[in-house]
Amino acid sequence: MTTALVYSEKYLEHNPGEGHPERPERLKVIVNALKRAKLWGTPKIKVLGPKPAKREDIELVHDPNHIELVERLSKSEKPLDGDTPVRKNTYELALLAAGGTIDAGRVVLSGDALNAFALVRPPGHHAGRNHSGGFCYFNNLAIAVKSMRLRTLILDIDCHAGNGTMDIFWGDNSVLYLSLHQWPCYPGVGWWDEIGEGTGKGFTINLPLYPNTGDDVYLRFVRSFFPPLVEQFKPELIGVSAGFDAHRSDPLTQMNLSSHTYYQVGKLLHEFKVLAALEGGYNLDALSHAVPAFLAGMRNQQLTLKEGATFTQKEIKEKNIQRLEEIKKFLSPYWSL
Numbered sequence: 386m387t388t389a390l391v392y393s394e395k396y397l398e399h400n401p402g403e404g405h406p407e408r409p410e411r412l413k414v415i416v417n418a419l420k421r422a423k424l425w426g427t428p429k430i431k432v433l434g435p436k437p438a439k440r441e442d443i444e445l446v447h448d449p450n451h452i453e454l455v456e457r458l459s460k461s462e463k464p465l466d467g468d469t470p471v472r473k474n475t476y477e478l479a480l481l482a483a484g485g486t487i488d489a490g491r492v493v494l495s496g497d498a499l500n501a502f503a504l505v506r507p508p509g510h511h512a513g514r515n516h517s518g519g520f521c522y523f524n525n526l527a528i529a530v531k532s533m534r535l536r537t538l539i540l541d542i543d544c545h546a547g548n549g550t551m552d553i554f555w556g557d558n559s560v561l562y563l564s565l566h567q568w569p570c571y572p573g574v575g576w577w578d579e580i581g582e583g584t585g586k587g588f589t590i591n592l593p594l595y596p597n598t599g600d601d602v603y604l605r606f607v608r609s610f611f612p613p614l615v616e617q618f619k620p621e622l623i624g625v626s627a628g629f630d631a632h633r634s635d636p637l638t639q640m641n642l643s644s645h646t647y648y649q650v651g652k653l654l655h656e657f658k659v660l661a662a663l664e665g666g667y668n669l670d671a672l673s674h675a676v677p678a679f680l681a682g683m684r685n686q687q688l689t690l691k692e693g694a695t696f697t698q699k700e701i702k703e704k705n706i707q708r709l710e711e712i713k714k715f716l717s718p719y720w721s722l
């Protein structure tokens with residue numbers, strides 16, 4: 386199996402500023418960890434450089450007004466919101482992140498790789514058709530998925546609900562969006578009754594999890610939804626919003642996962658055509674464990690995990706399982722789960 390990684394040192398130039406959690410070191414740590422794990426630049430793991438996305442690629446997903454806003458703010462260096470500063474090079478680097486994700490998709494589409502991981506910054510899943518924020522400018526994965534024109538299941542494992550991706554595919558039945566996230570948490574959407582509308586009704590699936598959910602319960606949710614949805618929806622591509630901020634050490638969230646979850650989620654994907662794009666994950670040490678675990682899993686390769694698996698405290702486990710059953714019942718008009 387061949388895997389493509391898309392990366393450029395240019396992605397380190399995106400700098401939201403002193404003390405900002407979405408910092409260049411995140412990607413440096415990931416690259417170093419992948420090199421140490423021999424998951425970088427081998428005959429079967431090719432590393433490719435990105436080309437910037439063209440304006441018409443971004444317009445597949447975003448309103449021209451929103452694109453112009455990001456371009457204009459880059460000139461004035463005015464922020465999109467309090468969490469999402471804009472620098473002189475933001476527009477250019479956001480185009481390169483989207484372009485790198487498109488390039489990763491193309492390698493999968495051509496059959497040169499079974500799966501690909503776009504190691505890009507800035508991230509994308511909070512960027513909707515006409516808005517962005519939460520450290521995001523353009524929705525890298527949504528743009529790449531649209532450009533590929535395949536029936537796609539997007540699995541979003543970032544700890545935050547991908548309100549941007551949800552917005553973009555809300556009325557679209559060619560993309561099934563499945564998100565696991567902490568609840569309550571930023572951005573405040575992603576309850577399980579939010580399922581899309583029109584022809585897209587039933588094609589958005591939100592799995593809100595209680596804070597402190599551990600590997601055991603998280604994987605139970607993944608295994609209860611992902612395989613039956615794949616079987617019934619029959620995607621030609623799996624898109625992954627690969628955020629690693631549900632790790633127990635993440636400073637922005639309160640979940641309790643270890644690299645075991647990321648390895649097992651990767652394993653579930655290993656037979657499919659996969660396009661993964663980096664989203665969040667803000668503890669550097671956690672990234673150095675979780676990202677190699679995910680990639681090794683996706684390649685169905687053995688990897689010795691240095692972290693112990695985590696379990697969910699009894700009360701939270703019971704509440705989560707009760708919720709899991711309620712969600713299954715709620716979705717029964719659309720899917721057999």
Ligand SMILES: [Zn+2]
Binds near residue numbers: 543544628664
């Ligand atoms: Zn996140």
